[in-house]
Amino acid sequence: LSSTETKFLQDLGFRMLNCGRTDLVKQAVNLLGPDGINSMSEQGMTPLMYACVRGDEAMVQMLLDAGADINSEVPSSVHRHPSVYPDTRQGTPLTFAVLHGHVPVVQLLLDARANVEGAVQDGAENYTETPLQLASAAGNFELVSLLLERGADPLIGTTYRNGMTSAPLGDMNSYSLAAAHGHRNVFRKLLSQVDKDKGDVLSLEEILAEGSEPGGEKRTSHSEGTLRTGKAKLRALREAMYHSAEHGHVDITIDIRSLGVPWTLHTWLESLRTCFVQQRRPLIQGLLKDFSCIQEEEYTEELITHGLPLMFQILRASKNEVISQQLSVIFTQCYGPFPIPKLTEIKKKQTSRLDxxxxxxxxxxxxxxxxxxxxxxxxxxxxxxxxxxxxxxxxxxxxxxxxxxxxxxxxxxxxxxxxxxxxxxxxxxxxxxxxx
Missing domain, CATH: 3.30.710.10 (Potassium Channel Kv1.1; Chain A)
Structure with a gap:
């Protein structure tokens, strides 16, 4: 057959499968070419991937029974598949099912032993989003719970091929995505999964104190591995705190702070700004009280250019005595121990008036x-x-x-x-x- 005829027959086979007729699977597979049921379209998609996109549970089961590769990936190369969408590269059937929120199909794929992390291999860099990252960004609590139950790792982030990333402290993992999109219930679910096995996870206080104590006994390999995991979690929470503050989700920011994650000046200022705009007085009082917890090395030019004007704006607008006293304490701390110079009263020029x-x-x-x-x-x-x-x-x-x-x-x-x-x-x- 000529290449044109082969292409025509393959397209016909994909159309037969995409119509949802399970009784046509055998005939359609014969038209797909030498790769059979695992043949890829010009977009790099297999019949199983298309079925997962549609949420066709019956077709997914039929294709799996016929031997479809449950962990097939959309290729990154465009030589054989010139029409591959950049955002779908390295996507797996599970990725597409999660992306479109088809819970029954996700359950079916996981029961069939699909890789819960999608295309991610142990120890390898991840250049695409994992199913858990996608579910966290979408705020799909049911899918997040299901993936965590099957062992998905919320600490896995995305590495960008050009070496550039929008995340200041690391890669955008599931914590950061849930926090950035304001999915508080999903974020708490991610935290609860890590906290289930507290015997293998150091507390944040222990992680923060690590290295500050002189001497100490040499750690075992198990405790060192636990410390590395704990530090990775701390980095993830710091990044999530940054993104929640940047996007105005102050409740998530406060949740992270309550875990012992230290403030940065930027996250504190953004949280204070959000609370002021939303007129959340109790949170403003809590944030002002927490100013003393910010390390002095965090005092950057941002405190002068953005922080002090914001706090004076709050002082002018607030009629709450507690907030006024808290702000006066902060202003005193910022001014330092130097004596306050005498202020000269500015007298208004009297304008001439006639009777x-x-x-x-x-x-x-x-x-x-x-x-x-x-x-x-x-x-x-x-x-x-x-x-x-x-x-x-x-x-x-x-x-x-x-x-x-x-x-x-x-x-x-x-x-x-x-x-x-x-x-x-x-x-x-x-x-x-x-x-x-």
Missing amino acids: PHFLNNKEMSDVTFLVEGKPFYAHKVLLFTASARFKSLLSNRPAAENTCIEISHVKYNIFQVRKCLGRFLKTESYPCSHVC
């Missing part, structure tokens, strides 16, 4: 306005200081002393109710002319 009886008083007037043919008396000193428009108007008037200024297109009673002529010409503009 209201100068307004519309013929005897005290040296300027006359004509409104609807009626005179309105004013004083030029008051007008000069009232506005720049008055000053310009009076400066351009003829030199004759008896010159009147006519205001047109405004009624006399409206003009008269303006107790301050400066306000009148600042806010309104009416044609005027000089008349004798």
